[in-house]
Each structure stands twice: as structure tokens, then as C-alpha cells.
Amino acid sequence: MKFIDLSHYFENNMPGFKMKNEDGTYTKYTANIKPFLTHEESKPKYQGKASFEITEILFQTSIGTYIDSPYHRYPDGRDISEIKINEVILAGVVIDVRGRNEFESVDSDIIPNDLELEDKAVLFNFGWDKYWGDDKYHSYPYISEELIEYLIDRGVRLVGVDTLNIDSSRKMKRPAHTLLLKNEIFIVENLTGLEELYGKKFRFFAVPLKAKNVAALSIRAFAEILE
Structure with missing residues (x-):
């Protein structure tokens, strides 16, 4: 098979549409990807025995x-x-x-x-x-x-x-x-x-x-x- x-x-600041505004500027379509909760931030929640990352994505x-x-x-x-x-x-x-x-x-x-x-x-x-x-x-x-x-x-x-x-x-x-x-x-x-x-x-x-x-x-x- x-x-x-x-x-x-699909990645941070990836290519996308450029929508022209009335004032001549452009609004860019893209994705913003970042950690919502990092491994280091999550460690205390598991008494240092495990860690996890939670990712946040904002996109059109x-x-x-x-x-x-x-x-x-x-x-x-x-x-x-x-x-x-x-x-x-x-x-x-x-x-x-x-x-x-x-x-x-x-x-x-x-x-x-x-x-x-x-x-x-x-x-x-x-x-x-x-x-x-x-x-x-x-x-x-x-x-x-x-x-x-x-x-x-x-x-x-x-x-x-x-x-x-x-x-x-x-x-x-x-x-x-x-x-x-x-x-x-x-x-x-x-x-x-x-x-x-x-x-x-x-x-x-x-x-x-x-x-x-x-x-x-x-x-x-x-x-x-x-x-």
C-alpha cells in the first residue's frame, strides 16, 4: 500500500492570501503557532515526573x-x-x-x-x-x-x-x-x-x-x- x-x-508564519485593504495596505492570512503550555511549565503539575507540551494555533x-x-x-x-x-x-x-x-x-x-x-x-x-x-x-x-x-x-x-x-x-x-x-x-x-x-x-x-x-x-x- x-x-x-x-x-x-502547516507552520508558523506560513504563506497565505494577501487581502488588500481600502487604505492600500494588505492583511496577510497566515498561522501563528506557539506553546500554550511548555514542558518546563507543565513539570510542576506532575511533581517533576512527567512533562507535556500543549500547542496553541491561531489561523484563518x-x-x-x-x-x-x-x-x-x-x-x-x-x-x-x-x-x-x-x-x-x-x-x-x-x-x-x-x-x-x-x-x-x-x-x-x-x-x-x-x-x-x-x-x-x-x-x-x-x-x-x-x-x-x-x-x-x-x-x-x-x-x-x-x-x-x-x-x-x-x-x-x-x-x-x-x-x-x-x-x-x-x-x-x-x-x-x-x-x-x-x-x-x-x-x-x-x-x-x-x-x-x-x-x-x-x-x-x-x-x-x-x-x-x-x-x-x-x-x-x-x-x-x-x-
Whole structure:
């Protein structure tokens, strides 16, 4: 049995969105990780015979490798806690869309007509994970509205990308989030290592915590290779 990790490290001050404010400044999405209770602080509680560390993490839920629920786009949509496990453990296919430039879209002609997509996780490998942590990661290629409609018509269950966002930052109506989540098709962003799945049959795992009233959440995305 072989597994391939498709997640970025979740760490202190990690890369994330930069949201522009009205005054021209930016709010950075990131994680702040620190000890809540250190080994030294806990020792007296166990008469010096044992020690434990308790870690505190403060982060926005759209950080790292993460999944969006319909609630992320729609106030009445299902939240993270309402996602069933069998909806995020899916047979997967990876589509090679490497070689694109920033702000370049891809259309459905990159997907073979005979490729079965129904009820699957479709993962697009732009190769953009190599820019993780660099400024260039914030300017990325994306899937077109035509391709979004095509994926919906083909009955996919989840769409994943190895970019910061499945939508272009220049498209304020955010068509991928708007249309995919409306159709209960989950979105996973900031994947990595997708090239390791080429030529392989695999099952994709994107299981979040069972968190109530949460719109998106970091996951440990990985693939189980099926021989």
C-alpha cells in the first residue's frame, strides 16, 4: 500500500492570501503557532515526573492546503461539519496543465473525451507549487468558465488545484467558487506534488475536522495508490 502526501507544511508564519485593504495596505492570512503550555511549565503539575507540551494555533481557515464547503460562498450552504466522509474520499484523476503563464486560463480541450470524470476528484497540476512562499505564487493560471461548466456537466464531485486560488484574482464574481459550490462540488486549493500521480490509479483523501459553522478548513490531502 502506497500513499502520496499532497499537502504543504502547516507552520508558523506560513504563506497565505494577501487581502488588500481600502487604505492600500494588505492583511496577510497566515498561522501563528506557539506553546500554550511548555514542558518546563507543565513539570510542576506532575511533581517533576512527567512533562507535556500543549500547542496553541491561531489561523484563518482558508490557509495551507484546504477545502471549501458550499457555506464559503453561500450563507445557506452546507458548512464543513456537514460534509460526509464519503464525499471527500474519492477516486481521482490528475490533469497536466503545466506550462501556463500567470493569469492564463485553461479550457476543456485539455481533458480527453474518453476520460471518466463522474463522481471523481479532478486535480489540476499547474506545477505552481514550486512557487510556494514566493511572490509569484500570488499570480497564477486558472480554469476557465467554460471548463467549470464542463466539469459540472460531467458530474465531478471535487476539483483541486496546486495554486493559491481556483479563480482568477481579476474575476470579482469568482465563477469557480460560485458555480462549483452551488452544485455541491467541493474545492481544494494549495495542493502540491501532483506530478507524482501521473499514470497512476488513485483514491484522493481530503477529510477536514468536523467543525461547525466553518466555511473552509485546512486538510491533510493525500492519495492512496491503487495497484
